[in-house]
Amino acid sequence: MSILIRGGTVVNADRAFRADVLTDGDKVVAVGTSLEAPSGARIIDAGGQYVMPGGIDPHTHMNLPFMGTVTQDDFFTGTAAGLAGGNTTIIDFVIPNPQQNLIEAYQQWRGWAQKAAGDYTFHVAITWWDDTVHRDMGILVRDHGVNSFKHFMAYKNAIMADDETLVKSFRRALELGAIPTVHAENGELVYQLQQDLLKRGLTGPSSHPLSRPPMVEAEAANRAIAIAGVLGTPVYIVHVSCAESLEAITRARANGQRVYGEALAGHLIVDDSVYASPDFDFAAGHVMSPPFRSKHHQDALWHGLQGGNLHTTATDHCTFCAEQKAAGKNDFTKIPNGCAGVEDRMAVIWDAGVNTGRLTPSEFVKVTSANAAQIFNIYPRKGVVAVGADADIVVWDPEGSRTISARTQHNKGGFNVFEGRTVKGIPTTTVAAGKVVWRGGQLMAVEGAGRHIDRPAFVPVSAK
Template sequence: MLALVGLSAGELAAQTQDAELIIRNGLVVTVEGRMEADVRIRGERITEIGPSLAASPDAREIDARGMILMPGAVDTHTHLNTAMPDPPQPFRNQDDYESGSAAAFAGGVTTVSNFIAIRLEEDVADYTRRVRGAIAQSAMADVFVHVNMGSDPAPFTLQRFEELVAQGFVSTGEDFMAREPFDRHSLGWYRAFRASGSAGVLSMMHAEDYPILTEARERLMAEGKGSIHNFAQSAPVVAEVVAVQRAVAIAEATGSPMYILHMSSGRALRVAEEAMARGLPVYVETRPMYLHLTAEVYQRPDAGLYLGGPPLRSKWDQEMLWAGIAKGTVHTIGTDHTGYSREAKLDPTQDLANTRLGLSNLQEYLPMLFSEGVNQGRITLEQFVAVTSTNAAKLFGFHPRKGEIRVGSEADIVVWDPTLTQTIRDEDQLSRAGYSTYAGWEVTGFPVTTIRRGEVVYDNGQILAESGSGQFIPGAGFETPRLRPMSVRD
């Protein structure tokens, strides 16, 4: 465990804005490479990186010898309540900004996202106040927000998108191709995507085809195969392939950037890669569960724990996604964390017409990716940093403020012990879900200290941040980012 020199837990939580912190002897990793160096932090920013930095008399120091220093992760796909419902709803998402932030910090994530709908009668100024107010009330992690557009795109004109971008909202929420209103309002969606692209907004697509999903599910139900053990068959790969083809066509026709959420299959990835090769603005997010689990788990008694849309796929799909991270055609990873309790996920009344989709996995996301990716030789440290932090910060318009360890950037830094081996346990999870999707897995590589904007917010298993210390992170309007091809890294 790290030695934090001259700093008690109470002092950690009360660091002043102009305090100096030096992290010594760590291996600093960026997408460009790695170097052994010290990192000087003054207030919220990184001010110097280099060997044997001289310390001021009042500097606090962390000895990170043998540790890796990486930028705090950016979770592109998080579902958190802005406030918990009253009275409690035990079968709904149990995580809010406070509990979600705690799970994030314990896992090395310093910036989370959230999906918040703008109401039909709500103007952008009121929406902005509502969003920022909730974050200021209880968030500890920093937060950027995707704007849910609902089922009818008609209110989303070019002017409305421009107003949103001016307030730092530069991405739509989950645009559900998997639901009937998308097809019913297809012309309206097309026009909205043209407008969003013109305004500098990144459109985020849940890419599954509604007719294919509906026919598959209804056919299985009619045949008496409505059990969740048949979940994979209810949402076949072809539904994702067709929807990604459609998203690519929209990008080509409008020039607007398309961000494919939680891509699950190798065939769909090939469609996206072909579009990228033609220079189209198509970007891919995958999800941790697709990298670690396959559809066989749906035959287990606890199949409900693994329900998420799209479903888990085959070993071949899994390896294709790992290869995509290594090649740089899978740009980001979003946990799609939803804090359902174990009881909610294992509700025996679920069938294919009534599923509770979403997994609790925010805290273990980075350790699992490191252990199964870096340690198994599937990806390099540089690729790990790119897909967990730097690419997201670039795509959502807040790089170089975040996403990289560099002079001038905010000091979001994870001190990582690459040799620490632990077994994931339900009782260690800080999410109010109270369980881990990966309980029982032996994992090597964990964060031991997490720093958010220069403040040590997690150390020695303790959360040290105060509720409400998180900030809203506005993005700049979308510009085609330079995402370094990762296949050239050693």
């Protein structure tokens, strides 16, 4: 089937220009002015609208077993919600238990993901180390389209990677042409601060940010960057939430090191005043790590995106409902960490980024799809509207608006950290793999329509 998107302004990372876009099957086959519609083609009028690459959320957790429970969104509901928001690809995480065989865990996640409505691919977490892990990293890269590995520097007594694991895994990744990514928080400090707060009787959600101050995050970011720098590998820091952490990235980049940083939509928009709420459900609903920060840090993150020191925006989409959050009623350390967002990322970043003049439309495309596609080596299949690229396209109406609410959202969990925020700039049509999956407020997601996207290892460019 063909789709002709007519009369819009195509926005890519490098420029914006008037053009029609024609798809055939799951590919873009033409980008140009006054394209003819093949017979049977569906025509979508994009007049006065932008035509952009579908969003890539490089950080989601669908169907995640975590802290003794499982997230509300599975791969179908999660990716479907993403499609409603103009997001056509997610990069999720395989998180083996310590001692669990990597390939086994990987297959588990691949199984869960069968039902996805949108495209997906996986970072694989290195939560422990022995020779089989070393071996299986190789197998994943060679045979399973994995080119990135995740490391948690937090979550002591669970999945925290110590320096030895970081060094060994980073080095292995380098040798395989894969990129290490890190959740940067000093797990030991978090743990000690949590114990202190609990001892002092400060058991509510307002203790959550106190147990994870910016310096705890910045320390870990700096450490991961130092290890990567010494070994000569690039590194990608997930969910950079504070000025100090960003400064570690900025310093390293200014020294010529290849360091990438990711900002979450939540961290860019929501501030830490939410934890002061006396309403447990509300405060706990915002418990994620790193926590929301003050306006000062939000400004810093925007500056990071503007100045090229942060590269991607994500959500860490990880939905727990009120009942699940209630597990931490008497102990904030037991509140399952996580918030939703995959459905709203594109809109809130457009609203707070483009409408305010912080980002141009092209820069919006960079930080919502193109950079992620390049960093994780699925460009130009993803991240650009161009001939040969996947037909993953969002038609964006800069004049449309909607008010975000848990009541109207498509993802599960019953909570939304952007609740009540009215955004201007919304997706009117989402095309995924050449199919219209969202149009006129109707979601047409199909369970199982999503495909696993193999990501090849990085190999140096050669003219040979």
